[in-house]
Amino acid sequence: MEVTKCSRCGAFYTTEGHVCPKCTDKDNFELSTFKNFVEENGMELNSLSEVAISTGISEKNLTRFLGYEGLEGYKKLFK
Ligand SMILES: [Zn+2]
Numbered sequence: 001m002e003v004t005k006c007s008r009c010g011a012f013y014t015t016e017g018h019v020c021p022k023c024t025d026k027d028n029f030e031l032s033t034f035k036n037f038v039e040e041n042g043m044e045l046n047s048l049s050e051v052a053i054s055t056g057i058s059e060k061n062l063t064r065f066l067g068y069e070g071l072e073g074y075k076k077l078f079k
Helices: 021-044 048-055 059-065 072-077
Strands: none
Touching (some): 021 048, 021 059, 021 072, 048 059
């Protein structure tokens, strides 16, 4: 059985996914908030810290989202 450490809360979990089951809802919610924000403001975005301030999502989590499948294209928006 593979044990993963949750990057949000630090708990260990054995299920699939980027974060532990307890954090999944919050993670998905922030991920969609991030996606919507980028869709609405894509061309005007300069930095992740700007997104963090506007969305209330921590920069650490935003950086993590950039590594998620399907968000590869977002990486070039933030250098
Ligand atoms: Zn967690």
